[in-house]
Amino acid sequence: MAAFTFGVELEAAYFYTTKPGKAGIISSRHEELAPVIDMSLDAIQRRNPDFASERFRVDEYMLLELERYVAEVVQDFVNALPETSRGEVIPLTKDPILNQYRQWRVGHDNTIMLDFSRSYTYTTLRWAPLEVQSPAMYATEGAFKEVEAVTDMLRTSFRTTVNPSCGLHVHIGWGPKLFPLEMLKKMAAIVWAGDCLFQQMHPVSRRHNRYCQGPRTDSLLEKGHKAAKYNPPSKGVPRSVA
Structure with a gap:
C-alpha cells in the first residue's frame, strides 16, 4: 500500500x-x-x-x-x-x-x-x-x-x-496515486458515522460556517438522495458525482 x-x-x-x-x-x-x-x-x-x-x-x-x-x-x-x-x-x-x-x-x-x-x-x-x-x-x-x-x-x-x-x-492523499474507490467508500462511511463527533473538534464559529458544513448538515445523502450517480471510470475514482 x-x-x-x-x-x-x-x-x-x-x-x-x-x-x-x-x-x-x-x-x-x-x-x-x-x-x-x-x-x-x-x-x-x-x-x-x-x-x-x-x-x-x-x-x-x-x-x-x-x-x-x-x-x-x-x-x-x-x-x-x-x-x-x-x-x-x-x-x-x-x-x-x-x-x-x-x-x-x-x-x-x-x-x-x-x-x-x-x-x-x-x-x-x-x-x-x-x-x-x-x-x-x-x-x-x-x-x-x-x-x-x-x-x-x-x-x-x-x-x-x-x-x-x-x-x-x-x-490527505495516497501519494501521487488516486484513492481506490473502495477505500473512498469506507472513508465516506466513517465521516458520515462520526460527523457529530468530528464537528465537536471545531470551534463554534466554524460549525456554523457555510464553507465547512459536515455531511449530516449539507450533503446529497442528507438531502435524501438514496444513491450517487456517476460515470464509472476505467480506473481510480469516479469522474463526476451528481
Missing part, C-alpha cells in the same frame, strides 16, 4: 502598508508585534527589480507581488531548515497539475473577511487575504516539523490576524 500524504492550507489576513513611515502604523506601541509588510514602491523594487512603477497601488498587481514576496520568504526559510525538520514531497509525475503541489505556494482567498468597525487600532493599515499552502508530503515526523516550523515563522515574520473567517485545511 502506498504511504499516505497530506498537505495543509493556512489562511490569515496579512497587514501591509504603502507608507511605512506614516504615524500610527510603525510606532513604539507595536514593537511587540510582528512587522507589517513594507509595500512601498522602493521596498517592492528592492525585492523585485522587474516590478514596474505604473503597477504600484493597482490592487491586482499589489496582491500578486504580496503573494510572490510571502512565498519567497517561506521557500527561503524552508530551504534553510535542517534535513531532520524537512518532509518528503511527492515524486515528480507526468501530471503538471499534480506537480504544482511539490513546493510551498501562496495564493489569495476571498472568503477571508475583516470588520474594521470593531477596532480602530488597524484602520490605517491595508490587508490581504492570503492562504499559505504546503506541498503534498508523506506523513512523517519530518513533514510535521516542517509545517510547525513554517507556521511559527509566519507568526513572527508577518503581522497577521486569524479571525473566525479564516480556516485551516488538511488534505
Whole structure:
C-alpha cells in the first residue's frame, strides 16, 4: 500500500502598508508585534527589480507581488531548515497539475473577511487575504516539523490576524496515486458515522460556517438522495458525482 500524504492550507489576513513611515502604523506601541509588510514602491523594487512603477497601488498587481514576496520568504526559510525538520514531497509525475503541489505556494482567498468597525487600532493599515499552502508530503515526523516550523515563522515574520473567517485545511492523499474507490467508500462511511463527533473538534464559529458544513448538515445523502450517480471510470475514482 502506498504511504499516505497530506498537505495543509493556512489562511490569515496579512497587514501591509504603502507608507511605512506614516504615524500610527510603525510606532513604539507595536514593537511587540510582528512587522507589517513594507509595500512601498522602493521596498517592492528592492525585492523585485522587474516590478514596474505604473503597477504600484493597482490592487491586482499589489496582491500578486504580496503573494510572490510571502512565498519567497517561506521557500527561503524552508530551504534553510535542517534535513531532520524537512518532509518528503511527492515524486515528480507526468501530471503538471499534480506537480504544482511539490513546493510551498501562496495564493489569495476571498472568503477571508475583516470588520474594521470593531477596532480602530488597524484602520490605517491595508490587508490581504492570503492562504499559505504546503506541498503534498508523506506523513512523517519530518513533514510535521516542517509545517510547525513554517507556521511559527509566519507568526513572527508577518503581522497577521486569524479571525473566525479564516480556516485551516488538511488534505490527505495516497501519494501521487488516486484513492481506490473502495477505500473512498469506507472513508465516506466513517465521516458520515462520526460527523457529530468530528464537528465537536471545531470551534463554534466554524460549525456554523457555510464553507465547512459536515455531511449530516449539507450533503446529497442528507438531502435524501438514496444513491450517487456517476460515470464509472476505467480506473481510480469516479469522474463526476451528481
